[in-house]
Amino acid sequence: MNEKGLSVNDAIKKLEYYCSYQDRCYKEVISKLKSLGMYQTAIDHILNHLAENSFLNEERFAKSFARGKHKFKYWGKRRIEQELKFRDISTYNIKTALKEIETDYLSNFYALAEKKWQSITEPSLEKKKHKWVDFLMRKGYESNLIFEYLRELEKESF
Template sequence: MKEQRAYSVEEAKRKLEGYCAYQDRCHKEVVTKLREMRMIPEAIDQIVVHLINENFLNEERFAQSYARGKFSIKKWGKRRIVNELKQRNISKYNITTALKEIDAEDYLSTLDALAEKRISQITERNPMKRKKKLADYLLYRGWESHLVYEKLKELVP
C-alpha cells in the first residue's frame, strides 16, 4: 500500500488550484479530492472558500461547460445532463442556466443525426423490435421521451 503523505493547508491550496485550473470542477469533486488528501473538515472549508474567492471554483461555470461538453461530444440529451448535474449536487438555478447553453436547433438536429445513424446500424428486421432498440438507445442517452417517440414515428413506419 502506498504511503499517504500529509499536506499543509498551503500545499493543498496550490495543488487544488492546479486541479481546478486544468478543468472546471464542481464542489463535490474538490471536497472528495481534499478528503483523499486526508485534509480535516476545517481545512477543507478554508480551501474551498479560497478557491471560490479566487475564481478557481465556480459551479455555474462548471455546469455550463459540463452541459456544453456532454451535449456536443457525447451527444447526451437534456435529461441525462440534468441527472448527472443533480448527482454532483448542482443547484436547480445552475442546471437551468447550463441548459440554456444548448441551442434548440442544434439540439433537434443532433437528435436527428443520432437517430438516423443508429437506425442504420440496427440489423433487426421486425419493425417493433427496431423501434424498441432505437428508443432504448435514445432514452438511455437522456433524450426526452416525447422527442424520441416523434422520431420513432418518423423513422420506423
C-alpha cells in the first residue's frame, strides 16, 4: 500500500492501461506514479514491470512522438529534439526518432511554408518576412532551410 491506499498490483494495472492507450516516456510514468502517491521502491518495481512487458519503451515513444508531432502539428526537427530532451529521452533515441520523419520532412516544410506565406496579409514585405520566419522558427525548422526558401520566394515575387 502507498500513502493513498493503492496497492502495487493496483498501480501496475492502472499504469498498464495508462501506457497501452498511448506511448509514454519514463518521465511521464514516474510523474503519474508520484501523483498516485507511490513510494520510490514501488516506482522502481513498477517501471521494471512495465519495461519488461513492453508497456514502456523509450525508443518506441520517441519514434511515435516525432511522427505524430511532425505529421499533425508540422513541427520541425529542432522543436521535436527540444521536446524529447525535455522528456529526458536519450540522444541515441532522439536521433533514431528524427530518422522517422526524414521522408516527408522537406515536402511538409515546403507545404507549410507556402501556406503560411500565402496566409500572411501584412502589406509591408519586411514585416511579412519577419512574421513568416518567426512562425517557422517557432515550429522548429532549421534557419538555413527557412532562409534558403525565403530567397526562393523573393525571386518568385519580383
